[in-house]
Amino acid sequence: MKKIASKKTLLKQACMLIMGCLCCSVATNWILIPNGLTAPGITGISMTVEHFTGINYSLVYYAITILILILTWFTLGKKDASNIVILSLLYPAVLSVLSYIDVQIVFEDKLIALAVFGVIYGAGIGLPYRIGFSYGGDDTLAKVLKKCVWKSAELKKVYYFEEVLIILFMATAFNLDALAYAFVGQLIYVNAMNYVVFNLGPKLYDMQIIGKNRMEEIEDFIIHKIHKSVTIYTDAMGGYSREPKVQMSCVCNSKEYIQLREFIKVGNYDCFIKVIPLIHVFGQNRDFHKLDDENIE
Template sequence: MFNTNIKKLFSDTIYLAVGCFITAFSVNYILKPNGLITSGITGLAIVLEKYLHVNYTYIYYAVTLVILLITYALLGKKEIMKIIFLSVLYPTVLLAMQNFEFKFVENDLLLASIYFSIFYGIGVGMILRKGFSFGGTDTIARLLNKKAFPSINVSYIMLVLDGCVILIAAFAFGRNIALYSIISQLITTKVCDYIMFGFGTKLYKLEIISSEYEKISRFIMLELGRGVTLFKIKGCYTNEEKIQIESVCSPNQAVMIQKFIRQNDGAAFVKVLPVVNVWGKGVRFIDISSEDNN
């Protein structure tokens, strides 16, 4: 058992290091040489570098440290342990790779944006697939949701934060660079989804039986913005009445729900079913009123 845990720890560390390397490669050798910008803490650090004349990696370190301290103060030790490893490893890899001069593509901003998005999406997807976080705008969004805007979904807060970074970049580097950033963001999101969940279905139905159904339901509704249906069921083996949660969500939200359940009820029973399509009101749903009735 001990040897198995050591092997898993070693393989996970190598896997995360490769993810960090690919992500840092895209930033150091594609994004920066072409004067492009991205969203998140990386993008903010690059913008601040222009005005502070300090290497953006050091700025990234500083901002991440502040986020870690705030996370520890407001959310506790359990939350900080999820991001502290990547918060140290990623900027370290960024800094180390700056010692090597290399340009993967230049003199073509559109091509550079596409290449950057592909590599960046692969690297980020690999890291998120393991359940780790960079401690960036996603963490800030969760902090704001818990302490300031509990009625606003985390995904919407993240969208506003990333939008603010791109808006700041528009003033710092021009509107064209901001437009390329938006293109990169869209491609990166798609690539990241494919790395995390493959090329299959993009919607899942979750059927969850848990004694913590109220807590899980609130998480799905308030933090993920997904609808929840509760059913009364009766187990044939135990003859006990229980509550079953049903919700349709995206693949990355399914992973977030899995992590939340794992932290709050290790005895939960969860079925994950691929969904071909959904008609209704919701993210990635098809608006039934717009369908052709002929």
Template structure:
């Protein structure tokens, strides 16, 4: 194993472990003691704990392994390999933190909502920044997208799954819990994006040069549901003519594209640029008609 690969592996271990510890701490020391709710497998586990009277950390472990199996059956071992580390490591840490919980905030639901979003979002951001997948809502959304709702984008499916979990919590618990859960998700996503991309724009332009451009184009159009532009370019060093793919998307979608490319072309060149705003037709873009008077 080369020195660079060894260094990358060590950094992966450090960042993923710290990310998992932050997330486990946020759940056991802030979310649970204050009766809060969130989306994903965490929220599902807490809901099932109320119904089945089984500790949510064990339910989380079972659901993680179930999602891992689902990923293997639907997408194959390559997709399952991406989430196997988190499917095993994080539930173990969650169980360990649950054995001796130390509440950070008590009797202040609003403050707990903010700090859970910050700490959990930061932990999740560290994990995703290293190219790993939590194996939760994202994987479930991929299965739904592929088998049931292929016409919807991944972001829409993920939002729909988390919304369904939050609505269910509002029915089983009370409306206030669901309303706080929405605030939690907003702070969580903001913190996650800040860790991954800093405080810059939330729309990005991704530029890709790859020998597998046909597969990447098909993935962006059919899976991510974004438009693309193609340019013929000539390398100054190699003097070779290649195709450059350009797309405007969200940071989360850019990470999904990057992870896909890394599996099919390790020599690909990808750069990401912040975009202040986009005027035109497209998911999340501002209509150019609305800006005419500006």
């Protein structure tokens, strides 16, 4: 069963990585470029280099990501490098292939094109982030700069300063209108990325259950049936009755919440239940985020 689950997990991860690369490549090759738009970040640097040298921007992107991978290995360590190595190789390859497929999605209004690009590109970045992978782009470069140069600065401030430098570099090749569109596109895709990473997933709830009798049965159901952890407070006391109570706290998704609620209802447990919707939960469970998930706003 574990091997089957492992294969399913690997297949799901592979699909999300490929889908992420396809979204980013489609957004860049079929929407951004045909509409005469530019993007900041590593893509913007690559397009600027192409403007001056004539080298295909996807090849320049490949070279830059490999350089960032090497820098990450020596500055941030093997763990961070391992998170970006797959996409550092896969995404430039997909980007290069799709650049030779002549598909152009042109909009009459550039703002609409920019919005569509931002949403698709942000989704493409967010999907791999959800499962712990990174493209090794400007966000990783910001981590390297924070580690080596601006150690006391917040990551998002380093990231924004880096983006300003990139836009100034792009100003040598593009006009102000193109740079303004690039900045707006950055705002759209970062918000789309953060939505996919932190909000597009199972809705999580903190179920706080307070009761007196048969609470161990509820504990057993939480641990062995819905496979979630539970925190137990045995020193709770009812303010009105002054009787000792047992309080349990369990973080679960919407499906598990319904299952637990029905179990308590059918079993006729005498409980007080408080359900609190949660924004972010960090931990080791598959439904939770990892502590090193970055939310660059």
